[in-house]
Amino acid sequence: MGIDFVIEKFILVIALFAISLLIAMYSTYAERKVAAFLQDRLGPDRAGPFGILQPLADGVKMFMKEEIIPANANKWLFMVGPGLAMLCACIGTAVIPWGQDMMVGDRLVKLQVTDINVGLLYIFGVISLGVYGVMIGGWASNNKYSLLSAIRAASQNISYEIAMGLSIIALLLVTNSLSLREIVSQQHGWHWNVIYQPLGFLIFMVCAFAETNRAPFDLPECEAELNGGYHMEYSSMKLGFYLFAEYINMFVSSTVMAALYFGGYNYPGMDYMAGLLGPTWAPLFGTAIFFLKIFAFIFFFMWVRWTIPRFRYDQLMSLGWKALIPLAIANIVVTGIVIAIVNKF
């Protein structure tokens, strides 16, 4: 471990950060375009060809807006809230293995910032931390709508984290490892975990929708009841941070789903491609496939948002506690029995 190691990781971190922000930026654009296409409209098309400069225009608008901190707000926490939301959203991608080990010259580069052996727990912890940004922001605003929204967000996230954790336990029974690197490399070729854990994937995906506060579970920011919810008092780039953090969270969730259940950088016929492209380009091709899967999930997030209306709060809670948790437990039991039988024979 020398200076070259530091440089390698530094480049990787910067690249990941830039890619996360870029994808979040263009997710806002894609969201509006997808919404438009699903509703037989055109979407933003004025800024640049096909409107591709729209995110820049939105960003400039956010920066130029007047910054207002309410007089009775807790100023320090009011400023910490969006920062925390953004921080938690950005550090999640650190443990994702983006590709197989790549040869650059005669150097073996790991396309992963860090391979901690409890990577899955790390991701889980970071996602859970994300709700603190919402809670702190909602509380510090000193506004009843914001507070209500923060309470909703907290109870929603706690409820769905249980089902999400239980669905992951069933996955762990299959993979025998908490390291994301290990989990992804086990899914070589087409041995994707979704084949062994379809129900677990379904539960995980529903919970991911709830954790990222996306429709149909976007109760913390529902406009009709809460006037925008926890970011009601926010303006300028602080509001921008909250909105941005939501899109980065969506990207991270899509990444985790693609890595855990849809094979990450693995694809059928990868051994043939590895022979064809060599040790430098084959891993990059795998990474491209990984990103394709991530984009497919992001598209699915948006597709669902523009299809399904928002749940009522009691429906949300009864779905979480009375449907998903029992299902997840049943999934663990069935998975355990099947694994016991398979190992016996």
Next chain:
Amino acid sequence: MESLSNKKKVLVSKPLNFAERMYLPAIASGLSTTIGHFFKKPATVKYPEQEREFSINWRGMHSLKRDEQGRERCTACGLCALSCPAEAITMIAAERKNDEKHLYREEKYASVYEINMLRCIFCGLCEEACPKEAIYLDGPIVPADYLRKDFIYGKDKLVEAPLEIK
């Protein structure tokens, strides 16, 4: 009571069955509906570049007409201003000089004629009131602008382009 039209549809609210309580079949059918619209042609008309066809009785921007010899028809009688329910039209009349006979048809003409497009409701009553067939609402959509003063259209914008002399 017996329905006469036979169009009445009696709604029964029965408890959801298992498939309905699972949400998933309904969600799948909803998703297939929306993705169907993804590939449909958008209904949007890209307005400034692309204009929708107007109907034949469309009422748009006003134009002050000229007669066959290219003279302005308006005689500043003020009937259009009187008929205007939105009080959008004002004018100042002037007497025609001897050397202006090729410019104005009547002995009296409007030296200033202004329509405030922010007041105008495009009802077309000025068109109906005009005894000289001088004003018609046959123009395009009145374009947007930034300042209120720019919406007061004078003769420079309203009078038809002079006939080309062949």
